[in-house]
Amino acid sequence: MNIVLKLRYWIIGFFGVLFIVCAILFNSVKVNYDNTKYLPESEPTKQALVVLDEEFGLNGSAQVMIKDVTVLEAANIAQQIKTINNINNVVFNAWDPHYFKDDQALLIVAFEENNYAKETKQALDDIRTLLKNEDFYLGGESVLVNRYSEVIQKEILKILAFIIPVIILVLLLSTSSWIDPLLFLIVVAVAVIINMGTNVMFPEISYMTHATCGILQLALCMDYSVMLMHSYQHFLKESENPKQAIVKAWKASLMPILGSALTTVTSFVVLMFMRYKIGFDIGIVLAKGTIISLIVSLVLLPCLLLVFAKLISKTMHKSIIKPSPKLVNFMMKRRWILPLIALLLIGASVYWQNKNTFIYGELAIAQDSSDEKTDQSIINETFGIRNQMVILIPKAESAKEPLLMTALLNDAATHQYEVSELLSVTMFDQTFTRAAFEVYLQNFGLDATMQANMLQIFDMMALEKAPQDSFSINEMITYVTTTNNLTINQKMQLAPFSAQIQAIKAQLVSAKYHRLLLTVDLPSEDEKTFSFVERLRTTLDETFTQATHIVGESVAITDMREVVKNDYRKVSLISMAFIFLIIAISFVSVSIPMVLVLIIEGAIIINMAIPAVFGQSLLYIGYIIVSCIQLGATIDYGILYASRYLHYRGDYDVKEATNYAYEDSKTTVLTSGLILICAGYLLGMVSSIPSIAIFGTLIGRGALISTLLVLFVLPQTLAMLDPFVKVTTYRKKRKS
Structure with missing residues (x-):
């Protein structure tokens, strides 16, 4: 670390250049909107698409409905559309009620290229231009896909514009310097842009990955900077020398940060075991992003802390989040109640989770979106599905x-x-x-x-x-x-x-x-x-x-339905097994991983049961991916508390150890939890792409439930199970 600090200006310059290069590369990342590409090669649909492409070519299509026209006018419009470049054919049967009735015409347009091609997008734009003076509606997968391609880049910037002020507010509440939030944002921005820019190394990434990976990386990986910063502030009180405080903080934080990153990376690597390869797509991008965030936090942040040390000292303020011994006393006096309530809630959620109805494809999800719902619903109501x-x-x-x-x-x-x-x-x-x-x-x-x-x-x-x-x-x-x-x-x-x-x-x-x-x-x-x-x-x-x-x-x-159903069982078991093993090795304990995995799995069950309670359909791919992300990301909150509890339990009784551990970990858990909660819910509220909105809401709600269980159920649970934890956890003898 001393060498890193000595070369701090070179390192800051290096990351600055890398940031600029990756920001430029970001616009060159190719985005895929065709989810059938992620089906296994052995699936009938994948094989059928290959044969169809070889024998006939893959042609996209769209439905064009025109109101208040005569048969002759509709036929004339059909002929005009047919002359547009990249349109293969236009079907319109004037005497068929499936194509014309009540002065309303339905034209079926076949394109030269598939639904995802640039030529198809241009043809759709030309159709809109041609019909600008008509009362018309456009429907079909090609319309949906091309709308997504238009809005996705804008939405990433829009979501960031909403979430950054919220993150600044959360950081101001949880830090003790007005400069700290700025340093956090610099570190996270550098990590996110490097990750998104380096996605250019892949032939293409899915639109869901492209739209969500930056937001999720920002929310998931800020923990590392928060942990290092809090450790730095702790050691700065012992030594007024910022450089010494940074070195001590780096050494003290290294293993907890590595452990946290390992569980998060594991949850993403597990997604790569899915047969439905969108899991591999999301998993590899977020795993790469986590590793980049880890490197940036451990290398760039210490350099920034030393450069801005004087400014940090001058802008210190009292932390707004105060110690809460009364809250801990209240929880300890009623330590049986909240765990019992949580257990009953999890039990009821198991029942409701089995009542879930699922959606698998984008078109069905889009029935709840704005423009496509209006156009496609009117077409369906008029001429049938x-x-x-x-x-x-x-x-x-x-x-x-x-x-x-x-x-x-x-x-x-x-x-x-x-x-x-x-x-x-x-x-x-x-x-x-x-x-x-x-x-x-x-x-x-x-x-x-x-x-x-x-x-x-x-x-x-x-x-x-x-x-x-x-x-x-x-x-x-x-x-x-x-x-x-x-x-x-x-x-x-x-x-x-x-x-x-x-x-x-x-x-x-x-x-x-x-x-x-x-x-x-x-x-x-x-x-x-x-x-x-x-x-x-x-x-x-x-x-x-x-x-x-x-x-x-x-x-x-x-086909997708059958593939992802099998994926859920496999991915869930692998993620739980790997994370259990990592925690067991880290703590040299059997009981700690049992408690932590059960707490977070309980939070996942509650999260996934809520749609069934309110009669909402659940996006199945979101069900799988969010379950893994919620386990891998939010279990870090439990790991932090458990490590502090075991540390203090060596010197204090159960109640005092609980109190000290709670105060040590509360701010970090709240900060990380609030950021992930806000990121998820804002993604859900701001995105106009239904699958991404559902994905965001699941993550935000899952983070909220996990944070509540870690703050208000885990402390009492470990306190009640203290005798069991004691005999199933190896502790090194402290030097006298």
Whole structure:
């Protein structure tokens, strides 16, 4: 440490340069919004996406609803949208009530690229520009994703603008110098920016990681600076030499800080064991951030303390948080009551936690957001839910497609949902009577002249091929191209119809597969939808001998649901086992890790039971990740108190040891706890991205419950279990 202090100006300069470089690199970090990328390679959805991309390409889509338009106006708008760059196709069937009713039109837009591409974002912007004078609504995953990409950078700055003043206020309440909060913010800002800038080393990070890692790092890792600062102030009272006080404080704080960092890093490393790889994404970024915060706190903060030592001394003030012996006496007199209340509360929470209902996908969460809820809900209320799936059928077994289509229609009738669209290349082999063909032409969206021309072709075929009176689309196109009864000019007039049919076929047939487009009126996720996906997979397995594939939001969520359910059990057990082991080794004790893990796990159970009590759905990925973060981060509060209790228990009785330990640890626990509480709740209140808002609220509430249990339940629990702690904890003999 003496060498570090000697080189303090060089070190401050080095971190300053690194801060600037990483701040510049921050804008170059690539952000991913496609959660299917985090599914294991073995999952059916992941395999299906690879095949779909190879055979047909991955095309994004959007729904455009326009109010107060006529059929002709809607058809004209559809044609205008189709001319926009990066738009592959626009579907609008004027005579189909799923596309037009009550002077309201629904256009289904297919993009050249996927939902997450820059080209898709530009096409959406162009659609908005084109329709600026219309009363229109945009829906679909592409709209949601591109809105997130627009707001996420702004929201990070917005959240920081809210949280920094709150942190300054908390630090002013808990420190004894007006300069201390400034030093804390410098250290944390340097650590956060270095971490976020160095994320450029990864090919990409998830939008959830990008939006939350800086805020969480700020809240979780300030403990190290707080612990070192409080230790410095303690030793400064013994020695008026700031340099000596810093060296002593650094040595005294090193092991507690390393222990705290180790439990936090462990909770993030455990996330990397998840099969759903968003856990790895969040875990590795936050683990890196914790290590960076540790280095910055142990290297940069001592240098700043020495540089600003005189200014710190000149700006000293009395700590606003005062000792509270009356509170400790009150708790000790009623030491059975609060632990008993906590135990009953945890027991009730176990029951309620099992009543939780979960959300797995972003679209379902977005039903509670602002713009998307308004637009998508209006579209759904007007035209019904459009849940589209793509089924890939091996070309060698395409003859069985009609069997599948019949099975799907029968399933819809049995389970009471509507198949609003079932598009397959085999439909062009389906025969039509003249009346049925006339209806088909109307639904196909052709103008009156083209409809009349095609009906004339039908009549010519009926006359030539009598008594046959029904024909397929393929038969009619073949007739148009081969007959000698039409002039070249007449054939040219019919070419647009043939071209449209060929364009549709090109989208439905590849070298190896036929593509079947299925649209149902089921929500993106609920038990009925999950059951439908499972029945569909069973039907495909029973109908076809070769491998088939399904792609769709509901299919991906079904796979995600199974993956994350298994992840929760694995991650919870691993995190508890590792943290138990770390604490057991640190304290050379069996009882201390038991008590601390049970207290914090109790806080987690209470936190996760609250949504069920209030009838709210819980984001499952947040359920897993927040459980790990809450355990790894807030158990540090318990470790701090337990270490001080054991220290004083060597010289004092239970009551006095409890009193001294409480006063020693209270300020640090309150400071760290309040910062994490405020960071979580502000993230929940400020973010307009629903999954991130839920994530933040869970963290804030979890930190609040953990802090309360550590401050008001842990002291009495250790006091009551003192005889058990004594015989299960190894203590070194003190030198006389």
